[in-house]
Amino acid sequence: MMTAFDRRTLLRGALGLGAVGLLPAWARAGEVGRSPAALSGEEIKLTVGHQMATIDGRSGHAVTVNGSLPGPLIRLKEGQNVRIAVTNALADEDTSIHWHGLLVPFQMDGVPGVAFPGIKPGETFTYDFPVRQAGTYWWHSHSGLQEQVGLYAPMIIDPAGEDPIGYDREHVVVLSDWSFLHPHALFRKLKVNPGHFNMQKQTFAGLLAGQDQSLKDRVAWGKMRMDPTDIADVTGSVYTYLVNGHGPGDNWTGLFASGERVRLRFINAAAMTIFNVRIPGLSLEVVAVDGQPVSPVSVDEFQMAPAETFDVIVRPTEDQAFTLVAEASDRSGLARGTLAPRLGMSAPIPPVRKRPLATMKDMGMGNMHGGMDMPGMDMSMRSQSNAPDVPLTPGVQTIAPMPMDRMAEPPQGLEDVGHKVLTYAQLANLHESTDKRPPGRTIEIHLTGNMERFMWAFDGEAFGPIKKPIAFRRDERVRVVLINDTMMAHPIHLHGHFFELVNGQERQPLKHTVNVAPGGKVAFDLTASEPGDWAFHCHLLLHMHAGMFNVVTVRPLDGEAA
Amino acid sequence: MILDLQHEQHQAADPHAGHDMGSMKPAAEAAPPPVVTPRAADRLFDPKAMAAARAQLMVEHGGASVWTVRADQLEYRARKGADAQAFEGEAWWGTDAGKWVVKARGERIDGEGWEKGEAELLKAWPIGPYFDLQAGVRYDLAPPKLSKGGRSYAALGFEGLAPYWFEVQGAAYLSDRGDVSARAEASYDLRLTQKLILQPRVEADLAEAGAATLEGGLRLRYEITREFAPYVGVVRERAFGPAVVAGERAGSTAVVIGVRAWR
Numbered sequence: 141m142m143t144a145f146d147r148r149t150l151l152r153g154a155l156g157l158g159a160v161g162l163l164p165a166w167a168r169a170g171e172v173g174r175s176p177a178a179l180s181g182e183e184i185k186l187t188v189g190h191q192m193a194t195i196d197g198r199s200g201h202a203v204t205v206n207g208s209l210p211g212p213l214i215r216l217k218e219g220q221n222v223r224i225a226v227t228n229a230l231a232d233e234d235t236s237i238h239w240h241g242l243l244v245p246f247q248m249d250g251v252p253g254v255a256f257p258g259i260k261p262g263e264t265f266t267y268d269f270p271v272r273q274a275g276t277y278w279w280h281s282h283s284g285l286q287e288q289v290g291l292y293a294p295m296i297i298d299p300a301g302e303d304p305i306g307y308d309r310e311h312v313v314v315l316s317d318w319s320f321l322h323p324h325a326l327f328r329k330l331k332v333n334p335g336h337f338n339m340q341k342q343t344f345a346g347l348l349a350g351q352d353q354s355l356k357d358r359v360a361w362g363k364m365r366m367d368p369t370d371i372a373d374v375t376g377s378v379y380t381y382l383v384n385g386h387g388p389g390d391n392w393t394g395l396f397a398s399g400e401r402v403r404l405r406f407i408n409a410a411a412m413t414i415f416n417v418r419i420p421g422l423s424l425e426v427v428a429v430d431g432q433p434v435s436p437v438s439v440d441e442f443q444m445a446p447a448e449t450f451d452v453i454v455r456p457t458e459d460q461a462f463t464l465v466a467e468a469s470d471r472s473g474l475a476r477g478t479l480a481p482r483l484g485m486s487a488p489i490p491p492v493r494k495r496p497l498a499t500m501k502d503m504g505m506g507n508m509h510g511g512m513d514m515p516g517m518d519m520s521m522r523s524q525s526n527a528p529d530v531p532l533t534p535g536v537q538t539i540a541p542m543p544m545d546r547m548a549e550p551p552q553g554l555e556d557v558g559h560k561v562l563t564y565a566q567l568a569n570l571h572e573s574t575d576k577r578p579p580g581r582t583i584e585i586h587l588t589g590n591m592e593r594f595m596w597a598f599d600g601e602a603f604g605p606i607k608k609p610i611a612f613r614r615d616e617r618v619r620v621v622l623i624n625d626t627m628m629a630h631p632i633h634l635h636g637h638f639f640e641l642v643n644g645q646e647r648q649p650l651k652h653t654v655n656v657a658p659g660g661k662v663a664f665d666l667t668a669s670e671p672g673d674w675a676f677h678c679h680l681l682l683h684m685h686a687g688m689f690n691v692v693t694v695r696p697l698d699g700e701a702a
Numbered sequence: 703m704i705l706d707l708q709h710e711q712h713q714a715a716d717p718h719a720g721h722d723m724g725s726m727k728p729a730a731e732a733a734p735p736p737v738v739t740p741r742a743a744d745r746l747f748d749p750k751a752m753a754a755a756r757a758q759l760m761v762e763h764g765g766a767s768v769w770t771v772r773a774d775q776l777e778y779r780a781r782k783g784a785d786a787q788a789f790e791g792e793a794w795w796g797t798d799a800g801k802w803v804v805k806a807r808g809e810r811i812d813g814e815g816w817e818k819g820e821a822e823l824l825k826a827w828p829i830g831p832y833f834d835l836q837a838g839v840r841y842d843l844a845p846p847k848l849s850k851g852g853r854s855y856a857a858l859g860f861e862g863l864a865p866y867w868f869e870v871q872g873a874a875y876l877s878d879r880g881d882v883s884a885r886a887e888a889s890y891d892l893r894l895t896q897k898l899i900l901q902p903r904v905e906a907d908l909a910e911a912g913a914a915t916l917e918g919g920l921r922l923r924y925e926i927t928r929e930f931a932p933y934v935g936v937v938r939e940r941a942f943g944p945a946v947v948a949g950e951r952a953g954s955t956a957v958v959i960g961v962r963a964w965r
Contacts, residue, residue, distance in 0.1 A: 234758070247746050253759030255743055257751035284762060329928075332770040332964070336928055344894045362866040365832065522831075534828035535798065580732040590831050592863055595798055602764030602798065613735040673742040677763075687764025687798075691740040 162191070164208040166294075166312055167384035167392070178215035178296070182222055186211070186237070188259075188281075188291065189229040200320050202290040203230065203281065210314050210385050210409065211279070211293030218274040218300040224267040226259060234258040234283050237267070238635070238675075239295065240447060241277040241431050241652040244269040246672025249635055251282045254673050254691055258283060274299035275431025276405040276449045278314070285323035288411040288681055292316065296405065297431075304570055305427045307403035307453060311394035315417075315444075315466050315475050317379040317410040326374055327682050330594045335367060337375045340472060340495045342368070352497060364521060366538075368498040369470075370591055370627065371552070373682060374412040376473025381413065381466065383477035391486060392477040394464075399457055402479070403427075404464075406450045411681035414445045414469035414629060414655070416554060419462050419479065420490060425453040426562055432638065432650040433570040442562035443469065443551035445631035445655035447679035454479070461485035469553055469629075471495040496553035502627050504540020504659030527586055527625065535595035535602060535687075536588045540625045546660035547643045552629060564641060564662075567649035573640060575667040579619035583610070587656060587678070587688070589626040595686060596626075596678065602687025609691040610676060612668035614702075621663045624656040630683065631655040634692065635674040639664035653679055668694045769795035770964060777960025779937060784812040786956065794826065801826045803836060808844070816844035822857055833862030840875055854878050867891070883909045897925045901933075913943040923962055931962045 165177040179186075191202050191209075205211030216222055228235045236258050238250035248269045252258030259265045274297045281291035294312045319326060329336045342352045353361065353368060361368055386392035396402045408415055418424070418441040426437045428451035436453070444450055456462060461480035468474065471492050478486050500506075503521075520541070524532060527539045548565035549555070589596045601607055612618060619642070622632055633653040640648035642663040656662045671694050678688035696702050744752050773791035790807040803826050808819035824838035840855040859873025872886035889903035905917045921935030940953035 234755075247743055251759075253752070253755035253757075254740065257743075257747050257755040258758075327766065328768050328770070331768040333928060339896050341893055341896065343896060344892060359866070365863055365865060365867060534831050537831045581734060582731070583734070592832060593798065593828070597764070604760055604764055608737050609740045611735045611737045616732070616735075671742075673740045684763060685766065689763040693738050693740050693742070695735065695738055697742055697745070 162202075162204070162207070162209050163385045164206075164210065164212045164293075166213040167208075167210060167314065167386070178213040180215045180217075182220060184214060184222060184224045185227070186224060187227045187229050188235045188237075190231065200318075201322065203235075203286045204290050205293060208385075209290040210316065211291065213293060213312060214279065214295045216271045216295070216297045218271055218297055221268070221270050225264050226267065227264040228259040228261050230261050232261060233286075234260055235286060235291070236281055236283045237279050237291075238282040239267070239269075239277065239279050240633075241275075241449070241638075242269075242295070243272045243636065243638075243670065246636060246670065246674060249672075249674065251635065251675045254675050271297055273297060273431065274303075275428055275433075276312075276407065276451050277431050278407045278409055278449065280409065282675070285327070285411070285681060285685060287409075288317075288319070288323040288326075292409040294405070294407050294409075304433050305403065305451065305453070306401060308400040309396060310403040310405060311479075312384070312405045312407070313394075313464070313477065314382075314384050314407045314409050315413075315415050316382045316385075316408075317374070317413040317468075318382055319374070319378045319380075321378050323411070323681070326378070327594075327685055330373055330682065334373075334591055334594050335370065337373065337377050338367075338369060338470075339375065339377045340369055340470065364503075365592065366498075366503065366627065367591070369495065370498065371470035371496060372413065372468060372472065373594075373628075373680070375470055376468055379413065379468070379473060381410075381415075381468060381473050381475035383464065383466065383475045386477065388474065388476040388489070393483055393485075394477065394479050395483070396456055396479055396481060398459055398481060400455070402454050402456070404452045404454060406444060406452060408444045408446050408448050410446045412446065414443060414551075414631075415466040415475065416441060416443050416469060416551075417450070417464075417466045418442075419454060419464050421460075421462050421487075422454045422456060422479075425455075426567075427451050427453055429567055429649060430638070430651045430653060434649050435568040435570055435647075437562060437566045438560070439562040439566075440559035441554060441557065443554060443655075445629065445653065445679065446681070447631050447633050447653040448651075448655065456481075461487040463487040463489055465490060467492060469496075469551075471553070493557070496555075498552075498627050498658060501544070501546075502552070502658035503538065504543045504625060506542035506544055527623070529584070530586045530588065530600045530625075533597075533600045534593065535590050535597050536600045536625070537590040537592065538625055538627070539586075539588075540623060540659050540661075543623045543625070543659055543661040545662070546657040547641070547662065549657070551655070552657060564649075564654075565643045565645070567641065567643060568645040569640075569647035569649050571647070573648065575617060577617045577667075579617045579665050581616075582619040582621060584621045584623060585610070587622060587624045587626060587630045587632070589628070589683075589688075591627065594682075596630075596683040596688040597686075598688060598690050603689040604687070607690060609673075609693045612666075612692060612694045614668060614671050614694050614696055616668050618666050618668060619663055620666055621661060622654070622656050623661045624658060627658045629655050629657055630688070631679040632677070633679045634666070634676050636670045636672065637666060637668070637674070639666040670694055671697045765797065767795060767797050769793070772962075772964030774962055775960055776963065777933075777935075777958045779809075779956035779958050781954050781956035783954070784814060786811045786817065788958075788960075796826070798828065800828075801834070803838075818842070819844035824857060824859070826861070829860075830862075832864070833860055835860055836873070855883075864888075881910050883907070899923050899925065899931075901935075909943075911944055913941070915939060915941045919958070921958065921960075929964050932960070933962060934959050 249255040277295040464477040466475040550561040638650040771793040779786040792805040803824040805822040822840040824836040826834040855875040861871040892900040919937040923931040923933035925931040
């Protein structure tokens with residue numbers, strides 16, 4: 141397929157895939173009705189193919205499903221069975237589809253080398269599983285870096301009974317990031333030049349103008365070889381941020397009738413972008429997270445990391461358009477859509493706000509400032525005593541001396557935006573936990589990295605032949621503590637399970653992905669109820685590609701002796 | 703290769719099938735289970751196909767090879783007397799565990815030909831988060847003025863990022879005639895704006911016989927893209943020891959114009 145765009149449109153950041161047939165029906169602007177068009181039923185066929193999108197004379201390589209980007213919406217019903225036949229029509233590479241957040245038998249999970257061998261060119265693999273849950277999910281490739289070039293799509297599962305979330309109309313809002321640079325090129329440039337895409341570094345001109353850090357702080361951070369502007373690895377300098385495949389200029393529009401309760405099913409399908417989401421003029425009532433209903437919380441803005449989903453109710457009562465803003469966390473660009481009573485309307489787009497600067501707290505130094513003494517604690521950047529089990533490999537740039545539970549804090553960059561921001565600590569499960577046992581043991585996993593070598597790993601060792609898997613006993617209740625020793629947030633995803641975030645709520649919320657703040661720590665309780673081998677990784681695609689990945693084993697398998 | 707999974711799945715549908723949840727006692731701090739080999743899928747799929755997929759999984763999750771080629775300096779040096787052209791760059795490829803590095807540099811003087819020209823082939827290993835150890839060989843295509851004929855060396859050095867963002871490298875060389883020499887360089891990128899960068903740089907070369915050269919440069923480059931940055935600058939060179947005694951110019955100053963480029 142070919143599309144043509146003038147340079148100005150391109151420079152404004154409009155990708156323009158939206159104008160033509162690369163978009164599936166559900167993602168097109170102005171779709172009406174309660175349910176977007178979807179693939180459903182017990183037999184579904186998907187074909188993974190390769191397409192070129194030519195934009196302003198530039199060719200972009202996309203991997204698509206059934207010819208669309210994002211892929212088709214799959215809509216299922218809790219309690220049904222489904223057989224999804226996936227055919228690989230790519231010429232020379234394997235593919236796979238992972239059903240993100242779904243409780244499936246491990247061999248249907250779609251991770252090549254862990255769950256199954258992958259799908260070779262020309263082959264068809266039939267995923268066959270019972271649908272055991274309801275909510276907002278998504279699916280994406282787990283092969284190579286196909287997720288970055290288009291292989292992602294939403295999945296909605298309607299509850300078997302009544303939906304605990306009442307609404308009159310819904311829109312699926314898939315956020316993503318697109319680059320004309322091949323993802324392997326993105327990765328290589330980060331390896332060669334780690335700050336490559338950051339066009340918001342501190343400058344001498346900024347120092348003279350009194351911006352950013354003081355000279356004293358700049359010198360102190362320089363001594364540590366730490367860049368406080370390193371918020372995102374890949375930025376708006378090469379990314380166009382998309383809403384349902386639409387660039388900001390294309391302006392995807394979702395319709396509403398005044399007074400309706402509109403359910404927005406936000407899915408962050410970006411490869412590398414954490415989004416700050418808001419709709420100026422509308423309060424966002426968060427009703428479900430990662431597919432699971434939570435006690436409603438009303439906020440003005442929330443942050444969502446790649447792989448997370450948030451269901452939000454808005455209730456516009458005025459006959460006017462509202463701008464849906466999803467700002468990249470480093471403020472280098474935004475995805476934009478519109479909610480309006482009629483097509484063709486738009487509202488002002490707020491300017492991108494100033495990018496945040498990382499602080500000593502983001503380095504795991506607690507609330508301290510550089511140079512303060514803390515008796516009895518080694519506050520140096522890389523002390524073995526602060527993480528005795530983590531080998532100090534070249535991949536470990538820092539060990540957080542005082543990692544803190546930051547779930548009650550607004551996410552990075554949203555500390556002082558002047559309105560209500562969602563925190564993880566506000567989330568409470570709508571339902572009682574199904575497993576009330578206290579955890580039988582606790583394990584700690586360090587999220588480690590070296591920004592200067594673009595190395596990312598768990599516990600200092602990238603995934604590889606010598607990496608030991610994380611072992612769980614089937615049905616045991618375990619507390620997992622994730623300690624972020626790096627200065628970047630990492631959305632950590634466990635396949636095949638939900639875990640309960642230990643966030644101070646009596647009803648701990650269920651999640652499949654948790655974004656661990658820089659220098660922060662997060663605990664979750666897990667019932668290892670799903671036997672098999674499961675991927676466990678950072679959902680920033682290039683962090684995973686760099687080695688922040690491991691396998692979780694849950695034993696015994698069915699039919700195996702305990 | 704793909705087996706009939708119908709039976710397996712439906713069995714797995716109920717995660718608690720066959721387990722009496724009530725009888726499980728929460729232990730205060732239970733022992734972790736033994737670590738098993740993550741090979742559950744081998745029971746259901748062709749183990750050979752799984753082994754191939756696992757090998758690919760390793761490559762795609764931490765095992766990737768990376769390469770780059772770069773010219774740090776590619777410049778014209780205008781100065782009193784004969785003008786010159788100079789080049790300095792390197793290429794590397796490999797993984798986080800180890801890389802191969804090729805370094806090359808040369809200077810050509812109008813009317814005199816190659817003043818120096820050399821290449822190094824090194825193996826590099828990471829030592830700590832910021833530095834690589836490098837060891838290998840160096841060959842001088844155009845040998846220094848004081849020596850005769852081509853020359854080869856064993857090289858042992860380091861390259862990395864020092865505190866305060868100084869890029870540093872250094873090496874010691876042992877020639878095929880038993881001479882020892884050494885070289886060290888440091889540079890700093892002062893970011894005036896996002897794209898305009900002022901780079902001071904110093905280099906010292908020391909030879910066993912007491913000969914030494916010191917070079918200081920100041921280059922102002924504009925990054926049209928990160929990968930392509932033309933620059934202007936000034937370079938001051940000064941020789942010490944036998945070279946000076948031999949009647950050579952003790953020092954020279956050049957105005958330079960060039961480009962820094964990499965891929």
